Amino acid sequence: MNTASALRAVCRPALCQQAPICDFLAPRITQWRSRKRYASIAISSTSPKTEPTPEILESESIAKRRRPLSKKQQQFLDSALRVNQAGELAATLIYTHQTPPITRLHPHLRPLMHHMYSQEAGHFSTFNNMLARHRIRPTAMYPIWTAAASTLGWVTGLMGREAAMACTEAVETEIGGHYNRQVRVLLSWIKKMEDEGEEVGEEMRDLVSTLKRIRDEELEHLDEAVGEGAKDARPYELLNRVIRSGCKGAIWISERV
Amino acid sequence: MHIFLGSACHPTMIAIKPCRALLRPPSCSRLKACRRLYHSYEHHRTPPFPPTESRILSAALSHVPTHGFTTAALTQxxxxxxxxxxxxxLFPAGPFSIVNYHLVTQRLALANDAPSTDDVLNNVSQNIKILAFRRLHANKAIIHRWQEALALMATPAHLPTSLRELALLSDELLFLAGSTDVTSSWYTNRGGLAAIYASAELFMTTDRSKDYVETEDFLTRRLEEGEEIKTFIGGVGSWVGMQAGALIDGLRTKGVWI
Incomplete structure (x- = not known):
């Protein structure tokens, strides 16, 4: 007994000294070992009776694991939300500049234009808050998108009701598809988190429900635009193609810068 | 994660080949780690340095007042x-790793005693001033050696990392101060604050006044000037916008088809 404790006393300082050197010479090994130990605790379903069980571990919200978002996931959210803000900026500007020429010729469209504009303005402020809160950089092309969207809205407004509606249709088709892709990706993350027994968190749930709501509203605008005669626009094919490829290009750029 | 022996360069080698050491590009793993991304409130941030590196660097930092930002401090x-x-x-960047450690840890430390949410809503520019001065005060213990750090930061090999760190600092200051600008002024705000902070930091190295009162005055003056420029440009912009709007409305009432 005595010899054993003496041996332990001798060994302990030696081990302690060795640990940092080991850690320095081969950090991978020690890291790997510690990770492995952690994993076995996480998987084990029974706990030894001697272990203290603080109440905090029992409560539902903390008992579940919460893994930090991976770099890839953060990057995805970063660029997706940046594009969303730029898109809503463009949408509000398009409606702002379409409204005067359209409503002068077709006063019955005033409530519809106002309704679409106010929804877009709501989306824009939602994404502005999100960007500020999650510290996401707005797109560097901000002034350029402002000018381009204003011009697009104004020109299609001057071309008449059908052209303006065709513009709305093209823009909302692209942006609706963009939101749809985001929702799909986020839902796949949530499914994976739930499968692995992790907690999804309020933040992610809120984000998905907000995106779903906004997407539905955008698609509603699309239906309204088609109902107002978007397909009757004179060079419909041309307008549709040009605006849609412009949107695609803008999304591609805003994702990056 | 670890920058390890394979790519590393012994301190004596740095002494033998100073030019190559200076011109070597910064370690890209550290640069990538600094990239600012979606900030989540429900997920913890990983610490910026692995525990081994952080232990060595924090101990080295305590030797900086005597040894300066040198390999000797790192060895100690x-x-x-x-x-x-x-x-x-472990540190291919040599003494610059101490500088980088100081910059990163002090930047992250700002969040610990950030102004409360009530103050945040009150006055963003006041908060920026308080936070920037608090960050400058964190240099107090090593201010007599800070010019060495500035020289290291300005070397071609380390310049990208230093600039990145400066950008991250000004982003952190604005975020903690409660700035919610997400238009193109996001960029001008950060650029302006970075320039002001860098000049104040340089000013502080030659400041001999008690409690760095002169540095504080310098910082206040620069921030006020920045604010004035911003208000002026904003005023010009809104004036031009209003005139253009009035012109278009006027033409529309005359029946011009626009």
Whole structure:
């Protein structure tokens, strides 16, 4: 007994000294070992009776694991939300500049234009808050998108009701598809988190429900635009193609810068 | 994660080949780690440095007042933390790693005693001033050596990392101060604040006044000037916008088809 404790006393300082050197010479090994130990605790379903069980571990919200978002996931959210803000900026500007020429010729469209504009303005402020809160950089092309969207809205407004509606249709088709892709990706993350027994968190749930709501509203605008005669626009094919490829290009750029 | 022996360069080698050491590009793993991304409130941030590096570097930092930002301080730090002298090989950037450690840890430390939410809503520019001065005060213990750090930061090899760090600092200051600008002024705000902070930091190295009162005055003056420029440009912009709007409305009432 005595010899054993003496041996332990001798060994302990030696081990302690060795640990940092080991850690320095081969950090991978020690890291790997510690990770492995952690994993076995996480998987084990029974706990030894001697272990203290603080109440905090029992409560539902903390008992579940919460893994930090991976770099890839953060990057995805970063660029997706940046594009969303730029898109809503463009949408509000398009409606702002379409409204005067359209409503002068077709006063019955005033409530519809106002309704679409106010929804877009709501989306824009939602994404502005999100960007500020999650510290996401707005797109560097901000002034350029402002000018381009204003011009697009104004020109299609001057071309008449059908052209303006065709513009709305093209823009909302692209942006609706963009939101749809985001929702799909986020839902796949949530499914994976739930499968692995992790907690999804309020933040992610809120984000998905907000995106779903906004997407539905955008698609509603699309239906309204088609109902107002978007397909009757004179060079419909041309307008549709040009605006849609412009949107695609803008999304591609805003994702990056 | 670890920058390890393979790519590392022994301190003596740095002494032999100073030019190559200076011109070597910064370690890209550290640069990538600094990239600012979606900030989540429900997920913890990973610490910026692995525990080994952080132990050595914090010990080395305490030797900076006597040894300066040198390899000697780094070696002393490694000894203090219980590692061999050779473990300075962990840091291919040499003394610059101490500078970088100081910059990163002090930037992250700002969040610990950030102004409360009530103050945040009150006055963003006041908060920026308080936070920037608090960050400058964190240099107090090593201010007599800070010019060495500035020289290291300005070397071609380390310039990208230093600029990145400066950008991250000004982003952190604006975020903690409660700035919610997400238009193109996001960029001008950050650029302007970075320039002001960098000049104040340089000013502080020659400031001999008690409690760095002169630095505080300098910082206040620069921030006020920045604010004035911003208000002026904003005023010009809104004036031009209003005139253009009035012109278009006027033409529309005359029946011009626009």
């Amino acid at each position: 730090g490694a000894r203090d933390a219980g590692y061999l002298d050779v473990s300075t090989n």
